[in-house]
Amino acid sequence: MDLGPARLEEGASFVREMHRRLTRFDPESDLSRFNASAGRWVGVSELLATLLREALRAHEVSGGLVNAGVLPAMLAIGYTRDFAEGPTVLTTPEPHIPAPLPDVLEVRGELARLAPGAGVDLGGIAKGWLADRLAERLGENALVNLGGDLYARGEGPDAEGWPVGFGERTVLLRDAGAATSGTERRRWGEGLHHLIDPRLGLPARSDLAEVSVIADTAADAEIFAKTALLLGTGRAEEFLTGRSRGWWMR
């Protein structure tokens, strides 16, 4: 609230800088250079080390369903470039089942190692984490939304919480994150979309099309939403109970 233009521009600049360093679509980014070094220990930036550890945490929390090591599977189904550059190439998907992330990724301080042939896509993990960090930078009362992953910090405009659209309702969030995972966006063919199920090594075939979650942080909300979507209707609610503050699914 009441953030001046300079402060907002500072926040936007922070996001652009993070994107530049963490995107897999730029061969010069921290992430791309790390992926290119697979097979040996290399020094990584503090930022990348933190996010690689976050990816390992996401893997553990999700029981292996949120696996940042799905990059080879993403490339195999044709997701080879940023969607902003137009539709990706239509391919016949070949399954690439990734190994459990802790088996192919090690992080020690600011040293890290990927197993040969492995690759990491930080995708939603970075988005949720960044929403949390940006909200911290913007002060005690701020609402951040990075492509649907959001964090509401403080009491909001009327001291009742920040009004946020959640499913078909408006909720008042205070010191909480929210995120949505789904299979209906970023599609480029029948059964071809960006959300990989690491059990299949292929785009997910869940009976859920979309899951939104409220959690303590945007990072957690992102992990929980993706996990619930991959689990499907049978087990999603059981997984979310006790972890999240709320959910909406269809």
Place this chain on the structure above:
Amino acid sequence: MTPLALKLGATVLTLVSLAGSTTFVVRHVKNAEAPLHPSVVKVAGEAGPALQPRTRLHLEPSVRTTDQQAPLTFTYVS
């Protein structure tokens, strides 16, 4: 000859019509056991399997909702 021909033609037409009607009725016998209305498949108010809602929403008590304020933003798939 003409009156006789007319009478003969009228008689033949009558017989043909009678034969045709008889054949039609014989082939379309009414089923006396047929119900007058479709059978009732469900009595109003009778308990049945609940329909699955298309969407599901769950909010912990700590999350309040509002109908008074428009959302400033929303969560979505990107």
